[in-house]
Amino acid sequence: MKKIILKSVLLPKASGAVRADILVAGNRFEKVSTPLVPSDYDNAEIVDCSNFAIMPAFYNGHTHAAMSLLRGFADDMELYKWLSEYIWPTEAKLTPDDIAVGSRLAILEMIKSGTVFFADMYWHREQTMRVVEEMGIRAAIGVTFAEPLMTAEAWANNVEFLKNHTGESERVQLVVMPHAIYTVGEEKTAELIELAHAENYKIHTHLSETVLELKNCQEKFGCTPVEFWKRLGGLNSNFSAAHCTHFSASDRKIFAESGATAILNPCSNMKLNSGIPQIAEMLKDGIKLGLGTDGDSSNNNLDMQEEMKTIALLAKYLGTAETLPAEEALKMATCNVANFFGLKAGRIEEGFLADCLLIDLNNERMVPCYNVYSNWVYSANSGAIDSVMCNGNFVMRNRHVEGEDEILRDARECAKRLKS
Ligand SMILES: [Zn+2]
DSSP: OOEEEEEEEEEOOTTOOEEEEEEEETTEEEESSSOOOGGGGTTEEEEEOTTEEEEEOEEEEEEOGGGGGGTTSSOSSOHHHIIIIIIHHHHTTOOHHHHHHHHHHHHHHHHHTTEEEEEEOOSOHHHHHHHHHHHTOEEEEEEEEOGGGSOHHHHHHHHHHHHHOOOOSSSEEEEEEEOOTTTSOHHHHHHHHHHHHHHTOOEEEEESOSHHHHHHHHHHHSSOHHHHHHHTTOOSTTEEEEEOTTOOHHHHHHHHHHTOEEEEOHHHHHHTTOOOOOHHHHHHTTOEEEEOOOOHHHHSOOOHHHHHHHHHHHHHHHSOTTSSOHHHHHHHHTHHHHHHTTOSOSSOOTTSBOOEEEEETTSGGGOSOSOHHHIIIIIOOGGGEEEEEETTEEEEBTTBOTTHHHHHHHHHHHHHHHHO
């Protein structure tokens, strides 16, 4: 079994940081707090980590990876105009090869900013799955449903695909993803809930993103989006939703009691003027909370560190200065998302998946270092990440990712064609 020893790394703990020698065996952390013995060093690669702190890697709970090709394509307008006049018509031109190019660009960006997992809602899923395997990270790949954007045949193919597949590999799982209430109606949503339940899949969707969505939902179905999902029996611990920007007090109570997870995307919400997630109230009501970036075309990056700082600031703005301390904000970007997707990951602990970041303690934003969590959440940016490990393998070392020049070249060529 492959072994790596992270020698003398700064390990943050609630009680203060300590120096530790961490043994990675195969794809797990085998020893974190236990002292190493001479036999642990047999055939192990030793990595000198005396200049590094170790942090859990990020788990992005909601994105549209290949939309990286549309970064900066249309900005400074609200969601529906942005989607219907710019994004959907251009997306219709994307070929399966373009999706591979866009997914590579997104994953390169994710790795460089410390993300090793993403939940992806998009089209041509096989391309994205292939690229995830190639580049060594993890994903929950959506089998995406949206009635106005699909033929009946494509819909049936998706259903068949879900019936004939399960988890695709050690690092890739499938998730049923109805796009939103305004693109999948009541009958079809009910069918997808039944399918997910029968085939043991999780469900992920966009929910309560804008005031317009709420208004239309009230007119069409006579209830809020949360009540809609509850009425159809889809709200439970296997359900997660992106945005959740406009929950009423009653929605929050229903959602918390169901055990579902809300994946907040504050940067995208603010940029599209969709609203602000009521994070302080959601925390008080005990809703399970994770973080996502949404796509590159509405964020306009996939940087979970930025998202983490943003949610921490919003929580304090909406609550008090004590709301959502640094360590709790970090959990929203790491283990909370991993937990929903059934991964024993997002913590530097024995038995957990060996996914982690080595943070450069010589980076100016990490100095001085009274509290590593504080520096990582409030001060640093992704430039402080020296190396990224996923599943016991380094996918970035000394800030270098294999093949990055080719990935950028292909993305530039593709963008030129899309613009013409
Ligand atoms: Zn989205």
